Amino acid sequence: MxxxxxxxxxxxxxxxxxxxxxxxxxxxxxxxxxxxxxxxDDRNSGALPMLRLPGRRDDLEALQPLAARLRDDFDDVVLLGTGGSSLGGQTVAALADYPFSQRKGPHLHFMDNVDPHTIDAMLAALDMTKTAFLVVSKSGGTAETLSQFIACLSTARAAVGEAGLADRFILITQPGDSVLRRMGARWKLPILDHDPAIGGRFSVLSLVGMLPTMVAGVDPFxxxxxxxxxxxxxxxxxxxxxxxxxxxxxxxxxxxxxxxxxxxxxxxxxxxxxxxxxxxxxxxxxxxxxxxxxxxxxxxxxxxxxxxxxxxxxxxxxxxxxxxxxxxxxxxxxxxxxxxxxxxxxxxxxxxxxxxxxxxxxxxxxxxxxxxxxxxxxxxxxxxxxxxxxxxxxxxxxxxxxxxxxxxxxxxDQPAVEEGKVRAREHLAKIAT
Amino acid sequence: MxxxxxxxxxxxxxxxxxxxxxxxxxxxxxxxxxxxxxxxDDRNSGALPMLRLPGRRDDLEALQPLAARLRDDFDDVVLLGTGGSSLGGQTVAALADYPFSQRKGPHLHFMDNVDPHTIDAMLAALDMTKTAFLVVSKSGGTAETLSQFIACLSTARAAVGEAGLADRFILITQPGDSVLRRMGARWKLPILDHDPAIGGRFSVLSLVGMLPTMVAGVDPFxxxxxxxxxxxxxxxxxxxxxxxxxxxxxxxxxxxxxxxxxxxxxxxxxxxxxxxxxxxxxxxxxxxxxxxxxxxxxxxxxxxxxxxxxxxxxxxxxxxxxxxxxxxxxxxxxxxxxxxxxxxxxxxxxxxxxxxxxxxxxxxxxxxxxxxxxxxxxxxxxxxxxxxxxxxxxxxxxxxxxxxxxxxxxxxDQPAVEEGKVRAREHLAKIAT
The missing domain is CATH 3.40.50.10490 (Glucose-6-phosphate isomerase like protein; domain 1)
Incomplete structure (x- = not known):
């Protein structure tokens, strides 16, 4: 063991x-x-796809060219996402990406909060021509992630122009219509599928956790x-x-x-x-x-x-x-x-x-x-x-x-958290622009 | 308010x-x-000196030349210390020293653990000619801090010679005999007094918290x-x-x-x-x-x-x-x-x-x-x-x-933690060198 x-x-x-x-x-x-x-039973029937991930190799092999490009072409890679979209990648990447580590490859940043002070500082500190963004929201509608995404898209577009965005933004979200997916189509950004049957907190072994892992230089296999x-x-x-x-x-x-x-x-x-x-x-x-x-x-x-x-x-x-x-x-x-x-x-x-x-x-x-x-x-x-x-x-x-x-x-499931999300939208609607 | x-x-x-x-x-x-x-009563009698700190200026003024030297002369300042020796400084310094902050002055590092992997990486990453160390132990006998201190002293001595140590190591410990104080005397290092009547977890407003605060560029007054x-x-x-x-x-x-x-x-x-x-x-x-x-x-x-x-x-x-x-x-x-x-x-x-x-x-x-x-x-x-x-x-x-x-x-007080410290020394004594 x-x-x-x-x-x-x-x-x-x-x-x-x-x-x-x-x-x-x-x-x-x-x-x-x-x-x-x-x-x-769930493994055999496929009802819990997270139980099949450990035995898979094909999906990781398919990710390798993208991970290599992110490692080679950028100084910084920023993951925009919160909760299960962020914690798995942070957890495994920490094997290589810890204080004082001198590994090769871009600096990884996990922006899992919407503190305006931190986001201002991040956008001021990073060179947008050398920064890539992974935008992760399973539902495709997480308010925090969408607002971060739009702020980063504005700043990056001003720096690299519209033609440069598709190289720099990679979206991860489940199939089916969502605002994140519509925005990805509008800006011609690559979109990777988040398995809809794998919840965020169980997603660490999927591409959500494994792509940052690979960017950090840790072996996902x-x-x-x-x-x-x-x-x-x-x-x-x-x-x-x-x-x-x-x-x-x-x-x-x-x-x-x-x-x-x-x-x-x-x-x-x-x-x-x-x-x-x-x-x-x-x-x-x-x-x-x-x-x-x-x-x-x-x-x-x-x-x-x-x-x-x-x-x-x-x-x-x-x-x-x-x-x-x-x-x-x-x-x-x-x-x-x-x-x-x-x-x-x-x-x-x-x-x-x-x-x-x-x-x-x-x-x-x-x-x-x-x-x-x-x-x-x-x-x-x-x-x-x-x-x-x-x-x-x-x-x-x-x-x-x-x-x-x-x-x-x-x-x-997580039945109780919806109430807070609804209230947050209500309060936001009340704030005068 | x-x-x-x-x-x-x-x-x-x-x-x-x-x-x-x-x-x-x-x-x-x-x-x-x-x-x-x-x-x-405790403020008036002086029985709780932490209650008099907010009104004092003299001690901070006395620290200013040292803080200025640390800011001007070094690329990195490492605090060696754990618990109350570290948390107060980290807390206040974070006002200026947060991810993506572009403040002036040295990078601050708080080494509050004894993970050998992290310490190896720290010693390999930092340029000892441009690094200063604050060594903080109220008792002057904390095993974790002493072992870090000796490891850093070895590495720094190899890089800058014995004559360079007094500029780079500053000790903070309470008055009276202790091993940290004896070592400071042996290596001719400056020693600042930790008030013996201020416990670690109440020490943030004393020099323990305020010196890192000043190095970070936050106004301690x-x-x-x-x-x-x-x-x-x-x-x-x-x-x-x-x-x-x-x-x-x-x-x-x-x-x-x-x-x-x-x-x-x-x-x-x-x-x-x-x-x-x-x-x-x-x-x-x-x-x-x-x-x-x-x-x-x-x-x-x-x-x-x-x-x-x-x-x-x-x-x-x-x-x-x-x-x-x-x-x-x-x-x-x-x-x-x-x-x-x-x-x-x-x-x-x-x-x-x-x-x-x-x-x-x-x-x-x-x-x-x-x-x-x-x-x-x-x-x-x-x-x-x-x-x-x-x-x-x-x-x-x-x-x-x-x-x-x-x-x-x-x-x-904290009566229950002594047992663990005694046991740790016993186990260490059993390990063959």
């Missing part, structure tokens, strides 16, 4: 009263069997290979306990049911997984948070949040479960030169690497949490590469779908 | 069953009176002026209801007591307040999360999280209160050219600015939340400048201290 899912310290047998009891767990893991059967390995483990499981995502879902729902644990903290100890935490937040919150149900995801970051949130986690209310994502960091990074660390109180650091310190911190925090009766699991990675990223993505997508089935909610 | 604190929609009279009732609120706001009296205006409002209040922070504390604790609302969501609609949310998370979590008490802070971001978390917020468990931070954005940012938005379904956007859209989104989300019975308050800003930033910082520091008094916990 590309990760090891260590769940021992979520159970009462290991951590006492705060943990999940065996009978509740057994009940829930048995309930996961029909959810897994449903996944098998490896991402899918990692995802496929996790999917096969679950689809091929003889019993649900062999599926790591099913085990995770049963633990999470069980802790909610037994202990009212309504908050779930995802805490990676790897900077490059910072966006992963944000992607997970949407996936979990939007899939499960309905009908008064669901648990609240929190994105934490080790070791940073040990200096910010650990006091609350250890000594505050017992309403959280913890998922650490750790990396075998021993021996990595710069070594603490013993000649500089010659102070006796630095003996514990002298000659160690920064990675040794990270490894010790990961281990210590996990221990401190579970020894204080806090249910804690670990996703242990030997390496964080494209395949491991794909494995994590698929784990959490499957865990979310199975948890939704255990909670009896539909993982694929 | 530099912000308007709108709390109407937290109350049952406005939003129904999910809101706070008047009797509970009245009880708690009366309980805030001794907390405010304590603040007055204005930040303090804004903070002082809020402090004076609270210290001069004839009754606690005249203090916005006391009102906020009473509402927060009241919602917890009456409805078990254990999660508090801070959702700014301003990109430059992204770090503010992280600063607030530490302040609130570490000050209140003890003895099984406290509520869990969540940092959200509007409009982004409308596309990620709003489904959960509106339709999931009723366990959250919401604090929106909004900006009068109408008319700001690029205008949506009606000639490009000539599709009938874009009538609501054509001729509007991106800021109009942001204004409508803020208003719509607030309304949608409170109309669904979710307690929602708003911090309405006419502008986000240095003074408004100072006002927000002081509001939340005072609200946190008063809430702690209402919960009967000590806002200034």
């Amino acid at each position: 590309l990760y090891e899912h260590r769940t021992h310290h979520c159970f009462a047998a290991a951590i006492g009263d705060g943990g999940l009891t065996e009978p509740t767990y057994r009940l829930l893991i048995e309930d996961a069997a029909p959810a897994i059967q449903q996944l098998r 490896e991402v899918r290979r990692g995802a496929e390995s996790v999917l096969q483990e679950t689809l091929g499981a003889h019993e649900p306990g062999e599926s790591a995502p099913a085990v995770g879902a049963a633990i999470s729902v069980g802790l909610l049911r037994e202990h009212g644990i309504g908050t779930t903290v995802l805490m990676p100890y790897i900077d490059r997984l910072g966006h992963f935490g944000l992607w997970y937040r949407q996936l979990w919150a939007e899939s499960l948070g309905k009908d008064g149900k669901g648990t609240t995801p929190i994105r934490a970051m080790g070791t940073v949040d040990q200096h910010s949130q650990l006091q609350l986690y250890l000594d505050g209310p017992r309403d959280k479960m913890y998922s650490l994502v750790t990396l075998a960091a021993d021996g990595r990074g710069p070594r603490v030169d013993p000649a500089l660390a010659d102070d006796p109180s630095l003996d514990y650091l002298a000659g160690r690497t920064i990675g040794d310190l990270m490894a010790a911190e990961q281990k210590a925090t996990g221990e401190t949490l579970y020894r204080n009766g806090r249910p804690t699991r670990e996703f242990a990675l030997a390496d964080l590469d494209a395949a491991a990223m794909g494995a994590l993505l698929m784990h959490f997508m499957l865990e979310t779908i199975i948890a939704a089935r255990l909670l009896s909610v539909d993982p694929f | 530099l912000y308007e604190h709108r709390t109407h929609h937290c109350f049952a009279a406005a939003i129904g069953d999910g809101g706070l009732t008047e009797p509970t609120y009245r009880l708690l706001i009366e309980d805030a009176a001794p907390a405010i009296q304590q603040l007055r 204005e930040v303090r002026r804004g903070a002082e205006s809020v402090l004076q409002e609270t210290l001069g209040a004839h009754e606690p209801g005249e203090s916005a922070p006391a009102v906020g504390a009473a509402i927060s604790v009241g919602l917890l007591r009456e409805h078990g609302i254990g999660t508090t969501v801070l959702m700014p609609y301003i990109d430059r307040l992204g770090h503010f949310g992280l600063w607030y998370r530490q302040l609130w979590a570490e000050s209140l999360g003890k003895d099984g008490k406290g509520t869990t802070p969540i940092r959200a971001m509007g409009t982004v999280d409308q596309h990620s978390q709003l489904q959960l917020y509106l339709d999931g468990p009723r366990d959250k209160m919401y604090s929106l931070v909004t900006l009068a954005a109408d008319g700001r940012g690029p205008r949506v050219d009606p000639a490009l938005a000539d599709d009938p379904s874009l009538d609501y956007l054509a001729g509007r600015t991106i800021g109009d859209l942001m204004a409508a989104e803020q208003k719509a989300t607030g309304e949608t939340l409170y109309r669904n019975g979710r307690p929602t308050r708003e911090f309405a800003l006419a502008d986000l400048d240095a003074a408004a930033m100072g006002a927000l910082l002081m509001h939340f520091m005072l609200e946190t201290i008063i809430a702690a008094r209402l919960l009967s916990v000590d806002p200034f």
Whole structure:
């Protein structure tokens, strides 16, 4: 496996009263069997096309010339889109595109907000002759994305003329009539199809996530290979306990049911997984948070949040479960030169690497949490590469779908967000131009 | 006032069953009176030096030559430090140092983690002859900061020689013996005093936050002026209801007591307040999360999280209160050219600015939340400048201290985090060098 899912310290047998009891767990893991059967059926029937993506290569091969052109011809590539249109690409691209990275290719920017200050600054800072835009809206009608798109189109047209737009703007939206598609036709811009049966928060393995991934220089085939390995483990499981995502879902729902644990903290100890935490937040919150149900995801970051949130986690209310994502960091990074660390109180650091310190911190925090009766699991990675990223993505997508089935909610809808969109249009209509 | 604190929609009279009732609120706001009296006493006696910082100028004037030298002489300035040593500076510096900003002066980097991959990349990317380091540890013994410091010292010494180190490394730590101070003496590095009576999470207005602020080119006097205006409002209040922070504390604790609302969501609609949310998370979590008490802070971001978390917020468990931070954005940012938005379904956007859209989104989300019975308050800003930033910082520091008094916990300690630090040292000692 590309990760090891260590769940021992979520159970009462290991951590006492705060943990999940065996009978509740057994009940829930048995309930996961029909959810897994449903996944098998959906993969076979094609009802959930996201489950077929990991095994596909043709669509990625078709994208390669475009990705190569974006990498070769531009200094900056800006993705306009929000929520599921943006988070997947950000998550995987971060493998190559992190602070101080010196990779080749254009700078990637994800404009997922409509802060006028930021957009003014972006349009002033970028050279429109050397900038390309990916405009992503599944519905083709997202107000934020459309307003960004029109603002960028105005600025780019002034810089490169109408003839230059088709090279610089690429639209991704579902088939069928929409305002984005009509605008694309009007300006003769290339339009790529967003699969209408893949919701934004499950779209990371589709072109929505994979095109930015390719622009960043990360191998999308490896991402899918990692995802496929996790999917096969679950689809091929003889019993649900062999599926790591099913085990995770049963633990999470069980802790909610037994202990009212309504908050779930995802805490990676790897900077490059910072966006992963944000992607997970949407996936979990939007899939499960309905009908008064669901648990609240929190994105934490080790070791940073040990200096910010650990006091609350250890000594505050017992309403959280913890998922650490750790990396075998021993021996990595710069070594603490013993000649500089010659102070006796630095003996514990002298000659160690920064990675040794990270490894010790990961281990210590996990221990401190579970020894204080806090249910804690670990996703242990030997390496964080494209395949491991794909494995994590698929784990959490499957865990979310199975948890939704255990909670009896539909993982694929988001009925409550429409009201806010309608109200926003009403308010906008009232503002005098 | 530099912000308007709108709390109407937290109350049952406005939003129904999910809101706070008047009797509970009245009880708690009366309980805030001794907390405010304590603040007055602590300011007068000097027991809380953080309350005297807003009125001081001498310490900032003394820092000006150093800040000017850092701005003039270096391409990069790296802050090594974590938690309270880093978050305050990041928060205020973000006013000038945001994506696409084209300000003058060195690039600022906040290295608050010990991910070996990131540190390797940082040391490889930066030109050590043009890089300065601020090393911040209140205790002078933080393992993460010390190991970063030694790694950077090694690399810099190889590049600029021992004689060049004193220009490039500036240490900030409390007086008295510590390993950081001993190392500073050994390498003849300048050392600035961290006030031992100002805890990290309350240190933003001290040199810890203000030196990075000055390097970024933000006016620290204005930040303090804004903070002082809020402090004076609270210290001069004839009754606690005249203090916005006391009102906020009473509402927060009241919602917890009456409805078990254990999660508090801070959702700014301003990109430059992204770090503010992280600063607030530490302040609130570490000050209140003890003895099984406290509520869990969540940092959200509007409009982004409308596309990620709003489904959960509106339709999931009723366990959250919401604090929106909004900006009068109408008319700001690029205008949506009606000639490009000539599709009938874009009538609501054509001729509007991106800021109009942001204004409508803020208003719509607030309304949608409170109309669904979710307690929602708003911090309405006419502008986000240095003074408004100072006002927000002081509001939340005072609200946190008063809430702690209402919960009967000590806002200034963090007893539970020591265990993890001890364990980390034990694990590190076990790793073979």
